[in-house]
Amino acid sequence: xxxxxQELDAxxxxxxxxxxxxxxxxxxxxxxxxxxxxxxxVIERGRTALPAIEEILSxxxxxxxxxxxxxxxxxxxxxxxxxxxxxxxxxxxxxxxPGPFFVHFAAHALRTVFQLPLKPTTMVYSGAELAETSxxxx
Amino acid sequence: MPxxxxxxxxxxxxxxxxxxxxGTVTAESDPSLIPLVQRYKHFDLSDxxxxxxxxxxxxxxxxxxxxxxxxxxxxVDQILTDNCVPVAPGSLRPGDVIRYRDSSNITTHTGRxxxxxxxxxxxxxxxxxxxxxxxxxxxxxxxxxxxxxxNLAYFRQVAPLKGIGxxxxxxxxxxxGEQYSNAAWASPDIMVDAPPYGSADVNPAxxxxxxxxxxxxxxxxxxxxxxxxxxxxxxxxxxxxxSNWQLIPGTAGHPNPTNGFTVAANSSAQAPFVEWTPVPVxxxxxPAHQCLLAIAFVNDDPKDSSNPxxxxxxxxxxxxxxxxxxxxxxxxxxxGDTAGLDLGFGVPFDGVQRVVxxxxxxxxxxxxxxxxxxxxxVIPPTVKVAIxxxxxxxxxxxxxxxxxDREWGPxxxxxxxxxxxxxxxxxxxxxxxxxEKTIAWKEIKRLxxxxxxxxxxxxxxxxxxxxxxxxVYALQIEQVVDDAVVGAYTVVIRIK
Numbered sequence: 260x261x262x263x264x265q266e267l268d269a270x271x272x273x274x275x276x277x278x279x280x281x282x283x284x285x286x287x288x289x290x291x292x293x294x295x296x297x298x299x300x301v302i303e304r305g306r307t308a309l310p311a312i313e314e315i316l317s318x319x320x321x322x323x324x325x326x327x328x329x330x331x332x333x334x335x336x337x338x339x340x341x342x343x344x345x346x347x348x349x350x351x352x353x354x355x356x357p358g359p360f361f362v363h364f365a366a367h368a369l370r371t372v373f374q375l376p377l378k379p380t381t382m383v384y385s386g387a388e389l390a391e392t393s394x395x396x397x
Numbered sequence: 398m399p400x401x402x403x404x405x406x407x408x409x410x411x412x413x414x415x416x417x418x419x420g421t422v423t424a425e426s427d428p429s430l431i432p433l434v435q436r437y438k439h440f441d442l443s444d445x446x447x448x449x450x451x452x453x454x455x456x457x458x459x460x461x462x463x464x465x466x467x468x469x470x471x472x473v474d475q476i477l478t479d480n481c482v483p484v485a486p487g488s489l490r491p492g493d494v495i496r497y498r499d500s501s502n503i504t505t506h507t508g509r510x511x512x513x514x515x516x517x518x519x520x521x522x523x524x525x526x527x528x529x530x531x532x533x534x535x536x537x538x539x540x541x542x543x544x545x546x547x548n549l550a551y552f553r554q555v556a557p558l559k560g561i562g563x564x565x566x567x568x569x570x571x572x573x574g575e576q577y578s579n580a581a582w583a584s585p586d587i588m589v590d591a592p593p594y595g596s597a598d599v600n601p602a603x604x605x606x607x608x609x610x611x612x613x614x615x616x617x618x619x620x621x622x623x624x625x626x627x628x629x630x631x632x633x634x635x636x637x638x639x640s641n642w643q644l645i646p647g648t649a650g651h652p653n654p655t656n657g658f659t660v661a662a663n664s665s666a667q668a669p670f671v672e673w674t675p676v677p678v679x680x681x682x683x684p685a686h687q688c689l690l691a692i693a694f695v696n697d698d699p700k701d702s703s704n705p706x707x708x709x710x711x712x713x714x715x716x717x718x719x720x721x722x723x724x725x726x727x728x729x730x731x732x733g734d735t736a737g738l739d740l741g742f743g744v745p746f747d748g749v750q751r752v753v754x755x756x757x758x759x760x761x762x763x764x765x766x767x768x769x770x771x772x773x774x775v776i777p778p779t780v781k782v783a784i785x786x787x788x789x790x791x792x793x794x795x796x797x798x799x800x801x802d803r804e805w806g807p808x809x810x811x812x813x814x815x816x817x818x819x820x821x822x823x824x825x826x827x828x829x830x831x832x833e834k835t836i837a838w839k840e841i842k843r844l845x846x847x848x849x850x851x852x853x854x855x856x857x858x859x860x861x862x863x864x865x866x867x868x869v870y871a872l873q874i875e876q877v878v879d880d881a882v883v884g885a886y887t888v889v890i891r892i893k
Binding site: 278280281282283284285286287290291294324325358359363380381383385386 | 400413414416418449451454455456466467468469470471499501503505506526527528529540541543544545
């Protein structure tokens with residue numbers, strides 16, 4: 260069985276997430292993540308995965324959108340309350356140059372913690388909603 | 398990576414999640430999908446693979462010709478509500494929109510119907526799979542159904558989006574600018590003016606300088622600057638491959654492609670003309686018309702997201718509204734006169750050496766209202782067709798033909814020969830109804846055609862001595878491969 264590090268390293272390459280490239284929207288990508296075996300295995304490891312994810316996100320490596328979104332999904336699935344500390348810094352940075360997926364996955368996790376309205380059927384948050392989420396981080 | 402604003406549906410609802418992510422194109426890596434990948438054919442006939450890219454997704458492909466990525470299904474549902482109408486399976490046409498939803502009834506994917514069967518059901522779809530490539534695939538392809546779901550619905554786009562450029566040239570008089578045209582060879586927007594100059598003529602004059610130009614429409618609410626038009630000619634054929642089209646040589650004052658011009662929002666503009674000197678096709682007594690093609694474009698870079706009007710299907714007349722062809726020849730006959738016309742019947746695909754095609758001929762009578770008294774009689778010309786070395790055959794007309802359909806209540810109209818999977822039209826008029834009538838039709842099957850040499854098609858038309866002056870007939874010549882019409886030519890026969 261692969262180690263946690265091996266699993267997370269694999270997730271840094273989107274091609275290792277089966278069918279992730281098919282996603283046209285965060286909603287579809289979330290469906291893909293929810294059935295991906297590797298992601299489910301990481302989630303099963305529980306809170307032990309969170310420090311490792313935080314370390315990857317705070318590293319210098321420039322990660323693809325899909326990988327970032329996968330980590331946000333894992334954090335939200337394991338322990339949403341960890342989202343501000345694990346995802347918050349990256350979320351704030353990525354808000355300046357958002358991509359199609361990560362900011363929405365991170366916002367979804369953060370808004371769950373902040374008890375703000377969620378959009379589970381689109382997983383897409385407007386600019387105002389992203390700003391509202393970011394403001395709660397301070 | 399800016400967010401794109403200002404694109405609105407027909408009901409003036411602005412799309413909220415349109416993005417320009419940039420993004421490069423990379424080749425398909427899955428061997429099983431390589432045969433499904435589509436290519437972009439440039440004007441110089443070079444091919445570019447439409448591989449993996451995050452520049453546009455399925456929704457951007459379906460509604461914003463490859464320019465941007467639409468991130469939210471809410472925007473897509475809004476477009477489907479405001480700009481499209483639902484279409485039931487059994488009534489589908491190429492170009493219709495296919496929508497995928499999952500078991501939660503959330504829109505997950507869209508594409509365009511690429512091919513339908515004779516029952517009007519979708520058999521092939523062209524779509525972009527997320528950040529992957531653009532493929533032509535069966536609707537329920539096993540790779541996508543676990544992700545996109547199996548809840549399919551179909552729509553027909555009836556209105557353009559606002560705030561995004563869209564140039565177009567009519568493929569036929571009834572063209573509305575949407576994707577895919579049934580009649581793709583009779584553009585009323587491609588004009589010819591033979592000497593003496595001053596007004597459009599029905600046919601070019603051979604061995605003289607003709608002026609050729611096109612009317613280009615802009616159906617967006619923004620001006621489009623830097624528009625140019627490329628004009629091509631081809632020998633008279635029923636069907637064409639991209640390499641059959643020859644660029645009309647430019648002259649000092651009239652380059653081809655034209656110099657740039659602007660087409661104002663929601664209006665039309667006459668493109669600059671080019672000077673064209675066609676030469677008669679050897680051995681043809683009555684010189685044949687040559688076919689013309691016009692392409693309106695801003696540039697030829699499918700990756701340029703600042704292009705307000707990217708081409709999607711270069712050289713695809715039916716699919717691309719920027720492209721139109723005119724394969725129409727007008728023959729004027731006096732009573733008792735005979736005229737001839739030679740066409741070619743070739744392989745309409747580049748890179749294909751041999752096809753087995755069918756030829757469909759349909760002679761129609763154009764309706765005319767009587768000026769006084771009885772309606773005009775239908776006394777059609779005799780049409781003879783010789784293919785290659787085969788013995789000429791005559792297109793036999795039906796018995797007495799009435800141009801009036803007397804319809805006194807709702808009923809399904811008698812259906813003409815089904816050339817283009819047209820649905821039967823329902824008329825509710827309580828008055829006599831005038832329409833073009835098919836008066837003779839023939840299909841010649843299993844014609845082997847090779848790339849080396851076009852199969853010659855000799856036509857002759859003879860007007861009976863009793864022909865009615867002023868009557869007009871049209872001979873539609875269609876080339877069919879695998880039940881799909883791949884090209885056509887129209888000969889209009891006027892009785893003087």
